Amino acid sequence: MAEQSTDAGTDRAVESVFREEHGRLLASLVGRFGDLDLAEEVASEAIEAALVHWPVRGVPAKPGAWLLTTARRKAVDRLRRDQAYAARLAALQVEADRAAPAPPADADADLPDERLQLFFTCAHPALPAEARGALTLRCLAGLTTPEVARAFLVPPAAMAQRIVRAKKKIREARIPFRVPGADELPARLPGVLQVLYSIFTEGYAASAGPQLQRLDLAEEALRLARILRRLLPAEREVAGLLGLMLLVHARRDARTGPDGGLVLLEDQNRDRWDRTMIEEGLALVPAALTGGPPGPYGVQAAIAALHDEAADLATTDWPQIVELYGVLLALAPSPVVALNRAAAVAMRDGPEAGLALLDSLAGEERLRAHHPYPAARADLLQRLGRFPEAAAAYREALALAGTEPERAHLRRRLKAVEPSGPDAGAGRRPLPS
Numbered sequence: 001m002a003e004q005s006t007d008a009g010t011d012r013a014v015e016s017v018f019r020e021e022h023g024r025l026l027a028s029l030v031g032r033f034g035d036l037d038l039a040e041e042v043a044s045e046a047i048e049a050a051l052v053h054w055p056v057r058g059v060p061a062k063p064g065a066w067l068l069t070t071a072r073r074k075a076v077d078r079l080r081r082d083q084a085y086a087a088r089l090a091a092l093q094v095e096a097d098r099a100a101p102a103p104p105a106d107a108d109a110d111l112p113d114e115r116l117q118l119f120f121t122c123a124h125p126a127l128p129a130e131a132r133g134a135l136t137l138r139c140l141a142g143l144t145t146p147e148v149a150r151a152f153l154v155p156p157a158a159m160a161q162r163i164v165r166a167k168k169k170i171r172e173a174r175i176p177f178r179v180p181g182a183d184e185l186p187a188r189l190p191g192v193l194q195v196l197y198s199i200f201t202e203g204y205a206a207s208a209g210p211q212l213q214r215l216d217l218a219e220e221a222l223r224l225a226r227i228l229r230r231l232l233p234a235e236r237e238v239a240g241l242l243g244l245m246l247l248v249h250a251r252r253d254a255r256t257g258p259d260g261g262l263v264l265l266e267d268q269n270r271d272r273w274d275r276t277m278i279e280e281g282l283a284l285v286p287a288a289l290t291g292g293p294p295g296p297y298g299v300q301a302a303i304a305a306l307h308d309e310a311a312d313l314a315t316t317d318w319p320q321i322v323e324l325y326g327v328l329l330a331l332a333p334s335p336v337v338a339l340n341r342a343a344a345v346a347m348r349d350g351p352e353a354g355l356a357l358l359d360s361l362a363g364e365e366r367l368r369a370h371h372p373y374p375a376a377r378a379d380l381l382q383r384l385g386r387f388p389e390a391a392a393a394y395r396e397a398l399a400l401a402g403t404e405p406e407r408a409h410l411r412r413r414l415k416a417v418e419p420s421g422p423d424a425g426a427g428r429r430p431l432p433s
Contacts (some may be wrong), residue, residue, distance in 0.1 A: 021064040022142030022292045023227070027114035028068055028123070030177050033075055036139070036167050042078065046071035100164050115140060117177050123192040131166035132195045138163055140227075141220050151199070151217055153208055163301040189232075193241050194295060200245050204252075208402035212256055218249055240288030240298030246281030247304035250274040262409040266313045278308045296332040299324055318348040335364035343376055351380040371400035375410065378417075387417040 022043070029039035046067045060066040096412040130152075137143045137151055149159035169175070179190040203218025232238045254268035285305050288298030297405045303324050310316040325341035338361055346354020358377050367373040378393035394414040401407045 006052050021067060023115045023118065023140040024064060024113050025067055026139055027118040029071055031114045032072065032118060033079075034177065036170060038078065039071075040073060040139075042071040042074040043067070045074045059325070080238060113231070115227060117155075119192050119228060119231075120179060120188060120333075121170065121175060121177050123169070123189055123195045125188070126173050126175055127166055127169055131162055131169075132191070133198050134159060134162055135166050136195050136224070137199065137220070139331065140224055143220070151202065151214075189235065189237065192228070193237060196221050196228065197241060199224075200249075204248060206403050207269065210404050212262055212403050212405040213252060215252060218245075219254070221245065222249060236288050236291060237295040238299050239284045240295055240301045241300035243281045243284030243288055244297055244304055246277050246284070247308050249302060250277040250281065250308060256405065260405055262405040264409075265307070270312070273308065281305065281308070294327065294331070296328060299328045299331065303328075313347075316347070318344055322348050325360070335361055335366045337369065338364075339367065339370075339373055339376060346380055351383040355380040355384065369400060370408065371397045371402070372408075373397075378413065382413070382417055387419075390417045 025043050025046070026036075026039050026115050029043060030036055033039060038086060046229050049070050050063070050067060054060075054063075118139055119136070122139055123132045127135070134148050134152060137148045138145065143151065146156045146161050148163070149156040153161065154162075179185075182393045200218055200221035203214045203216070203221060206212060206214050222242075225238075225245055229238050229242045251265075252267065252270040253274070254270065255263055257263050281301065282305055283299050285298070288295070288301055294302075303321055306317050306321055306324075322341065322344045325344055327336065329337050329341060339358070342354050342357035342361070345357055355377065358373070358380065359374070361367055375397035378390045378397060381387075381390035381393060391414060394410055394417065398407060398410040398414065401410055
């Protein structure tokens, strides 16, 4: 066992173990007892017990197994004390030896990995869409309710109610804690991937607040995607999603300046891109695109790979990117995908061609509150010398932008095209970021 010399050192060890093992611990407990609330409570009690015992006995060789055994014992103790759970206890046929004293520090039982079941439970289609990401962060990432609330920019009390309602729905609707069968998996897996992608997207480009990126959130989504990849190694879209995340997150350090301001792709110092992460992401793209028809995440990973492989904006393979966006548009029709394709067409064929495509999307309701749409139009109008129209579009984008770095960038661009601006008419190229 590894002895800890200080309480602070033990606390750090417990925190590290909890971070890495929480999802596995909770999944094992839910699978055993069928109650998410009970599982969370006894998992927390096991952590508290570790804080008492480990400073004295040392951190066990297999701390996850120690926590699981302790939590199971506490769960059985609680069930036996609570008459309301008597029938459930009988049904589960929990053996008496589960209630034995706390396990020795060198417990060598392996901690079962049932996180895959928990992924599908948290992302079950019967749950409201806004609850799925919250439950995933709460149960699989081990974030506290206030931390989840900050992730989704809602008050902690509101998030607590959201999580309570989701757990109640799981209980009342008898949502099964299991991996879908082979016949169900194709329909259910996209929901799990969408939850992880939504978490990552909020970390990559925050919807509101003082910062452009929320790196802790993006990195947590990446960690969960790595887990899912290990659990479902044969699923090509899981490889595609992880590859996409890696290839995009590799640019994180270059996306903001020293003051936290937005740095567009054309201006980024590519030497600051994480090449190790890029290589890892590139290795996943073939796995995502071979063995059958491509999926949306695999195609997006291929687009991100072309950006990351290019030495600069001018040498980027825009024709292939346009073609890939066409494939993506056929697989997953979306006004946002159409917007991205239009920006790529502008890079391939010029601003007039891109603007024509953007103007054809003017009636799309989803784009009305999406600030990149008027920002892209403003950029192309500026390149075409149509400065009054560009200024109007920049104002529209400025009213919609959610983060301060984005608003500051748009204010600078607006100043450049206004008649009184010292740099009026200074052209810049539009950037798919």
